[in-house]
Amino acid sequence: MSSASSSKYRSKVRHSAGPLARAAVLIFACLFLGACAKQQPVAEPAKPAAYPMTPEAAKVYYYLVLNEAAKNNDLRMGTEAIRQLLNLSPSADVYVDAARFYTERKEVTLARDIAKRGLENYPDHFDLTMLLAETYLSEKRIDESVSLLKEYISKHPENGEARQQLGQLLLSNNLFQEAADLLRQKSSTRNDPVTRYYLARAYVQLKKLKDAQTELKKAVQTEPEFVEAWAELAYVYELMKDYVSAEKTYEHIIELGETGQEVWLRLITLNLKLNHPEKALSIAKEGPEDMSFSLQAATIFIDEGFPEQARELLIPLAEMSNPPAEVFFHLALIAFNNDKDLPGAISLLENIPDHDRLWSKSIRFRTHMLFELKRYDEAVTLLEQGIKADPADREFWDMLIDLQASLKHFDEAHAALDKALKRWPNDTELLFTRGSVYDLAGERDKALEVMEEVISHDPEHPEALNYVGYSLADKGQDLDRALVLIESALKQEPEKAFMVDSLAWVHFKLGNLEQAWEAINRTIELGAKDPIIWEHYGDIAKAMGRKSDARKGYREALKLDPKNADELKKKLRGI
Template identity: 40%
Template sequence: MHRHTAAILVLLAALGAASCAPLRPDTAPPAVPVAERSPRAEAAYNYLKFEEARRAGNDADAQDALDALLRLDPRESVFRQGADFLWRAGRVDEARVLLKDGISRYPGSRELAVALANTYYAERRHDDAIATMSDYLARNPQDWTAYKDMALIHLDAGQHAQALENLRSIPPAERNAAILYYSAKASAGLGLNRQAREMLREAVTKDVFFVEAWAELAYLFEVDGNYLEAEKVYTRLLDLGETGSEVHLRLISLNLKLNQPDRALEIYRKGPTDAAYALEAAALFMDEKFYEQARAVLVPLSERGDAPDRIWFSMAVLAYEGDSDAGRAIRYLERIPDTDPNYHRAAQFRIHLLLDKGETEQALDLIHELADRYPDQSQYPLLEAGYHQRQGDNAQALAVLDKAVSRWPEDTQLLYSRGVVLEKLGRTDEGLEVMEQIITIDSEHADALNFLGYMLADQGRELERALMLVSRALEIEPDNGYIIDSLAWVHFRLGDTRKAWELVRRAVEHVADEADIWEHYGDIAARMGLRDKAREGYRNSLELRPGEVRVQGKLDAL
């Protein structure tokens, strides 16, 4: 499915293609000595020289010919072709100088303005691209296509209000299906989904075969939870002849949300026959825990002679999650060759399965084997450290991580694991220093932001910073129950118990099997005077972690 970003690139690519149209003279140049050539013949000669040198990769000769052309025949198309040559040669600044010169001579040329804007757009310099188009529109205020071009740049920059303003500048009589589609995209970006749907309906009325508009309409129904209407629109796309896998996959997903797995399987069977489609469909079934339907997809594929190696990973997931058969899952994973992109992921899965089966020595042997075989892969020291943590040997885990971090000093996964182990060993300040190091490397590392903010709050210090850190973590992972709990705890420490209570109730909806979260639930409820809710929290915490003296004491005190 095309999107607005792709659309502007197609537009600009078309411009580039147009710029390569030959500058042929009306008649072939006369075969006369150089000294006797007319300026027109000399221009034709240099055009041919320019084209031949450019095709041959002879930039010096191409530049000489271009210079001559700009002197002899500085028409608009020469500036476009010359800029294209310079841009492709990596001489972007020179291309811009040439385009600006061309614009000064041909201020009504949208092609030159768009070409200049494109040099900025390609470098994600949206403001410069927009300024270029604004300058053009100031000179040519009734070029409605240019308003659309600028709106596309605004859309790509996430500036939906400005994009909509550009598109509204186009008179209603000039608003074709494409303009309505982009207006809908801008409206949806502003959260105006109803308005966007109305625009899309008008767009598909004007152009019933406008696949992108139909797809966007279905997507908006899906976002708003109107799965029945979304299904109708996706089905309409199939009726219009859309044969790609994306529509079938969306229909499968919708029917699973509507708890209609057999209907979803029927839709799958009407789709493409390639393995990639089958694997994506199987993943949708397994994500929703419809294992029988996933099996109906995967088993026939596994029996095909052209089945890709990555199918064995999906079969392993099905065996483990659908049949609780770790042994069979391991055997499937062993069929994945080390040349497959999923190999290391499969190896990690095998290790976790061995640990789940209690075959700890075999798991450790496999970790060591893989670490020796792939010394440049940092996940194997990470897995070994995880193994030692699982065995309760945090000191040995730290030794493994210290060695790994010395080799990969900016690997945030290794650093995060090291910070957690330091905290478990009672070396909390050192653990916090590691978390500070992580967010310096990666300011979007949600786990480190959450850890640091939670620990600061738990210690009752730097509470405002703790609030900022955990709030940012939740922006990055808005459905993470652990982070929601951390934010509840920060508010609790700040004395805002009502906000804390609202958040901790959300947290247990996301994570119902974490003793610490239920203890926080109990603490906050007790502070609110909700004794029954406090008892519920403490009892749930004790069920998950029996014998916890601290929690039992809190329960007894109620």
């Protein structure tokens, strides 16, 4: 529940010590260690003398004990000091310092108990109310925290700091309209820069950008070094697409001495949006001398479509001793996407060591490029190395199986599947892949058998349901079950064109031509680009006597380089 981070505006509740706690050491020194003017160092507190102390001396003594307990994080010592202090002088300040002691040690229940006891003796005490609200907030009891602060404000509408605290709480919990309604009300802090800052943040979320701009301009006019307000104002300009004003505002923030990377990165982004890549590059070079900053800047250049500027930032980093893997990964992306230099990209990725978090990703990237270059044996070897290094990486297994299957190395694909299924028994995705490999190899009966096994393990697996349903329909077998299976698949994947095609085909086989025609047209609307789907379109149209549509279906199928072109031409001639 702290306010904006500028020290001038930090909340007293969380950051100021109680007045008695602040004075305790000096008073104790005066009473027990000689004149204050000597300013001798305070020794660790001893037990009270056997002879009685005055109540004031005892209070100072136990405050010193509480300070020592806080310093050493000694809950037991602190609890005893608090007990003695509350017996000696149960003032509001004692309750505040006691509650804060427990809050700082995350002893929420003890802090709440002290705060409640304090409020029983000092109703509506501001600091105690804030501390009690903070205990609710620490346990995510948002409603109770909000209710407590609202009740306090209703009794003390002039207390602007309470409004700021509640406003910040409402903002952090996405209650933007409520925050705006609260913060714009008249109060002692209505025109305070922090109130204007929080109100502006609420306006931003409510899309009231002009109102946010007005509040922020007034905030920085009152407090010219309020960096957070300047940053929010720059962000508002960005949302308003006033990039020139946003750029000037970010530059002003840097002039104020702000050294955080975020401001520099925003300046780079803005200049790229304004199509000033060389100025953006100059800013990147002038920015913080930090590797992470340079990498983030390079990423922005890549994302915004300026790879050459990114490369100019990255190459000096790559020449340094032990550069981070991200440098080589980014350079490889540039080589791949922009230079189309796949061998160069592969070479760059080889610099990433196997203990780096990007190594697995680099293996997958290299495998993809090796496949594109038709260097299939190298791709297989690389994936096998990946599996050996990290056998729990499922994606390596999936890629190896898919690669072997695409190369029609079906025995090798099944061998890899056997090993994967030992590691992940009865895994439905692996079983589905096995069925797909059988299908690709032309072994339809085996594929159907495996897909039935998938359904037995996962009755809602949409792809397996569709495969079995379509296979049955295509064979003209068990059509009622085929319809149920396909409809079940479509409940989960209603926008998959090939599944809607399956529905059209089973209706066609059942003789439900109107339903088949409706479904096949829905498939075309979904953007299907498959010769089989267009052939189905032609077959259904022909069965309905729609000759023109039938010709259209067969002609569209022929445009897509079908395997059965001769058969389609024969169908076309037969209309």
